[in-house]
Amino acid sequence: MMGKLIFVTGGARSGKSSFAEDTAKQNGEKVVYIATAIAFDEEMKQRIQLHRQQRPESWHTIETYQNIAEALRDYNEAFDCVLLDCVTIMVNNIMMDEITDWEQITEAEGMKVEMIAKREITSLIEYCKESDKTFIIVTNETGSGIVPYYPSSRLFRDVAGRVNQMLARASDEAYLLVSSLPVRLK
Secondary structure (H helix, E strand, O other): OOOEEEEEEEOOOOOHHHHHHHHHHOOOOOEEEEEOOOOOOHHHHHHHHHHHHHOOOOOEEEEOOOOHHHHHHOOHHHOOEEEEEOHHHHHHHHHHHHOOOOOOOOHHHHHHHHHHHHHHHHHHHHHHHHOOOEEEEEOOOOOOOOOOOOHHHHHHHHHHHHHHHHHHHHOOEEEEEEOOEEEEOO
């Protein structure tokens, strides 16, 4: 049996995480939660704490945005469902690792960020498909607004948009959340 990939996207504060968490609860007792956020400031620490409080204590949390498929292999028999929240934070973290000057992003840096993000997503999709588990992947829809002014924002939008396309194509189900209402796309 092949794994099932559920893609969840939408704008900021659209209800993506709550929808994904409810979906995970319906897909088994043993959930591995992949948290991609890094607590780099007080606001982010508070957001992470709130997310932790909302999750059932029985869920196992892995905090990483790199080598996700490899991290999951250690838990292969110990879970029914994986919830990754979220891809756009993962892309942001990769950018933070790879960009040295936010005012003058080089073409090589941009290409490297995209290559790393695509490699991570490809590995995750492959792991999902070779597994018999349910994977729920949360991401932000970044392409519905205006063209960003800053090169770093355009790079973020472009890379996030392209990895979102990869995930949406590979998904078995896809949902767009609008004001907490799920719209099934696929």
